Amino acid sequence: MKFGIVTFPGSNCDYDAFQAVTDILGEEATYIWHKDHDLQGSDVIILPGGFSYGDYLRAGAIARFSPIMQEVAAHAKAGGPVLGICNGFQIACEAGLLPGALMRNSHLQFVSAEVRIRVENSDTMYTNLYEPGEILRMPVAHGDGRYVAPVDILEELEAEGRVIFRYADADGTISAGANPNGSERNIAGIINEGGNVLGMMPHPERACSPLLGSSDGVRLLESILVRVAA
Amino acid sequence: MAKFRIAVHITPRKGLLDPQGNAVRDALRTLGFNAVKDVHVGRYIIVETDAYDALTAEDTVTDMCAKLLANPVTEDFDIESAVPA
Incomplete structure (x- = not known):
């Protein structure tokens, strides 16, 4: 798979x-x-983290107009997997591939830390190798990670099981203390209606080896193989 | 065609948490401006554009706001009247 x-x-x-x-x-x-x-000929598209265009105007606002985004949008529309991580999540929201937006962290500080997230839906292309409710450890590194959306959109995401990850304590409690950026309802990752576009602020690709402190991100990538190859 | 200059004000959507505005408000109170009720921090953008007339220029900039300059989920925008540039 490419x-x-x-x-x-x-x-x-x-x-x-x-x-x-x-x-x-x-x-x-x-x-x-x-x-x-x-x-x-890529089967899976990854929109990686970073600071595309220096976060000018708003994080991800300019990148969505990059020429390749037309092809990425077409790939997503056809059901192809698109994984947006951190800045990639911001770009996916700006491009309308996902609902809502990422705003400045509520405490106004850049946060670089390991967080815990709870798997809210393990029946997706990206999470089928996790247990429902499993707690994962992954790093975050962002200044604009506070997920916001209108209440009707939040309700829709919840009702359709499209909130995929939530910031949580080690015992799985969804608390304000576990929320690194003030995201609404502790939302750390969401998926689109078709279930093929995932956006998340934590970095699974940087949690792929014990040497890096966590290997919890490996199964996210492996999950894609399971579904796409099937 | 004439050249016009239009100022755009972009502010956080009312009702959404505005941590930056709150931080500035608190700093002002610390300075002794105790009567300060609320502060919102946004962006001020100046667009210069060619257009047939002022109205057309304003319509164009409104379109720019909807498509790029403001995020419809999190921000409100206001444009000032077009002035000859």
């Missing part, structure tokens, strides 16, 4: 994603420059 990793000017987790896919997952990966119009 993973296409889009590099925007200012992306900085594209190498991490590449390494996770090739070294840990043992699958093929390719970098796709944001000005290209060719997904190079």
Whole structure:
């Protein structure tokens, strides 16, 4: 299976994603420059973390107009998997691939830390190898990670099981203390209506080896293999 | 065609948490401006554009706000009247 990793000017987790896919997952990966119009036959698209276009205007606001985003949107519309991590989540929201938006952290500080997230729905393309309610450890590193959406959208996401990850304590409690950025309802990751576009602020690609402190991100990538290969 | 200059004010959507505005409000109170009720921090953008007339220029900039300059989920925008640039 081929993973296409889009590099925007200012992306900085594209190498991490590449390494996770090739070294840990043992699958093929390719970098796709944001000005290209060719997904190079990729089965899965990763919008990586970073600070595309220096976060000018708003995080992800300019990147969504990069030429490659037309192909990424078409790929998503056709049901192809798109994984937006951190800045990739912000870009996916700005591009309308996911509802809502990511705003400045409520405490106004950049947060670089390991967080715990609870798996809210394990019946997706990205989470089928996790147990329902399982607690995962992954790093976050962002200044604009506070997920917001109108109440009717939040209710829709909840009703349809599209809140995939929530910030949680070690025992699974959804608390304000576990929320690193003030996200509404502790939301850390959501999926689109079709179940093929996942956006999340934590970094699964940086949690793929015990050496990095956690391997909990590996099964997210493996889950894609299970579903897409099936 | 003439050249117009339009100022755009973008502010956080009312009702949404505005931590930046709150931080500035608290700092002002610390300085002794105790009567301060609320502060909101947004962006001020100046667009210069060619257009047939002022109204057309304003319509164009409104469209720019809806499509890029403001995020419809989190921000409100106001545009000032177009002035010759």
